Amino acid sequence: MDKKKRGALEAAGFRVGDAADFLGLTDAESQLVALRVQLSRAVRRLREEQQLTQKQLAAKLGSSQSRVAKIEIAAADVSLDLLFRGLFALGGGLPDLNVRVKRANI
Amino acid sequence: MDKKKRGALEAAGFRVGDAADFLGLTDAESQLVALRVQLSRAVRRLREEQQLTQKQLAAKLGSSQSRVAKIEIAAADVSLDLLFRGLFALGGGLPDLNVRVKRANI
DNA sequence: TTCTAATATGTCGCATCCGACATACAGTGA
DNA sequence: TCACTGTATGTCGGATGCGACATATTAGAA
Numbered sequence: 001m002d003k004k005k006r007g008a009l010e011a012a013g014f015r016v017g018d019a020a021d022f023l024g025l026t027d028a029e030s031q032l033v034a035l036r037v038q039l040s041r042a043v044r045r046l047r048e049e050q051q052l053t054q055k056q057l058a059a060k061l062g063s064s065q066s067r068v069a070k071i072e073i074a075a076a077d078v079s080l081d082l083l084f085r086g087l088f089a090l091g092g093g094l095p096d097l098n099v100r101v102k103r104a105n106i
Numbered sequence: 107m108d109k110k111k112r113g114a115l116e117a118a119g120f121r122v123g124d125a126a127d128f129l130g131l132t133d134a135e136s137q138l139v140a141l142r143v144q145l146s147r148a149v150r151r152l153r154e155e156q157q158l159t160q161k162q163l164a165a166k167l168g169s170s171q172s173r174v175a176k177i178e179i180a181a182a183d184v185s186l187d188l189l190f191r192g193l194f195a196l197g198g199g200l201p202d203l204n205v206r207v208k209r210a211n212i
Numbered sequence: 213t214t215c216t217a218a219t220a221t222g223t224c225g226c227a228t229c230c231g232a233c234a235t236a237c238a239g240t241g242a
Numbered sequence: 243t244c245a246c247t248g249t250a251t252g253t254c255g256g257a258t259g260c261g262a263c264a265t266a267t268t269a270g271a272a
Contacts, residue, residue, distance in 0.1 A: 028194035035190065035200075053248060064231055069250050079229060079259095080186040084141065088134035094141075094200060159218065170261055175220055185229095185259060213272100220267065230257070237250070242243100 032080075038097045039083035040074035046090040047072075060089045138186075144203045145189035146180035152196040153178075166195045 047057050047068075054068040061068070063082075070078050071086045087096065153163050153174075160174040167174070169188075176184045177192045193202065 028191065031194045031199065032187075032190060054250095055248080058231095062231085064233080065248085066233080066250075066252090067231065069248095073250085075251095077229060080190055081138075082229080084138060084186055085134065088137045093137065094204060098200060160220095161218080164261095168261085170263080171218085172220075172222090172263080173261065175218095179220085181221095183259060188259080215272080216270090218268080218270100221265080223264085224262085225260100227260070228258085230255100232254085234253085235251080237248100239248085240246085242245085 035097070036074045036078075036080065036083060039080070039087055040072050042092055042096045043068075043083065043086040043090065044072045046087070046092050046096065050090065052090075057086070057089065061085060141203070142180045142184075142186065142189060145186070145193055146178050148198055148202045149174075149189065149192040149196065150178045152193070152198050152202065156196065158196075163192070163195065167191060 043057075047054070052060075053065075054072075055065045058065045058068045067078070067082070068086070071083055074083070087093070149163075153160070158166075159171075160178070161171045164171045164174045173184070173188070174192070177189055180189070193199070
């Protein structure tokens with residue numbers, strides 16, 4: 001959202017923010033959520049690049065297809081531990097995260 | 107360990123490796139351990155830079171002093187989730203990891 | 213030394229996360 | 243249409259991680 005549009009909305013009485021704002025997350029909480037999402041995307045991207053099915057990745061991980069599906073949507077019952085295990089199992093690392101940089105403006 | 111020393115040991119019948127090798131960790135498992143250690147060091151470093159006690163950091167985290175102590179030694183019963191929460195609570199991020207680069211030679 | 217603050221270690225009961233499994237859904241080719 | 247492959251969703255019992263608390267150890271100041 002650019003400044004102009006935001007300004008227009010606020011002039012019309014709307015309060016404008018992002019999802020974290022809406023949910024009342026602290027900065028630290030937002031960072032944690034962002035990290036989870038980055039991880040889930042990296043896993044999906046790397047898996048698809050390597051032409052693996054979720055089932056095949058599950059085998060590498062010693063887990064099940066359904067867990068991999070949950071990893072890739074960053075489901076609530078998937079921990080950072082499991083997300084990172086997925087990343088590393090695909091040969092990924094920290095450089096595979098943070099592909100998309102947060103924009104300066106809303 | 108330089109190549110010369112390693113060569114001498116191997117010539118004498120020793121097998122030479124690192125801790126991960128000794129423990130029989132896969133690459134992915136080693137990466138996970140390395141990440142945990144990097145996180146624990148980053149938390150301690152940032153906390154000390156900010157002149158906070160473990161108790162004070164615990165308050166920020168909504169946790170207890172003993173948990174913070176365990177974070178900082180990457181104790182086995184501390185998850186990546188808690189390690190990252192510690193990092194983020196101190197205003198840290200991914201750039202605060204990986205300060206020390208893995209050496210090319212053993 | 214004694215007192216005190218900071219950190220470390222151990223344990224508890226409860227909550228969350230795990231793999232496993234069943235099953236539903238989506239896409240594709242016969 | 244049916245059959246098949248890949249992905250998504252929901253649930254289970256057992257394992258692991260959590261905050262809390264007690265207590266030990268360390269370090270420094272009086």
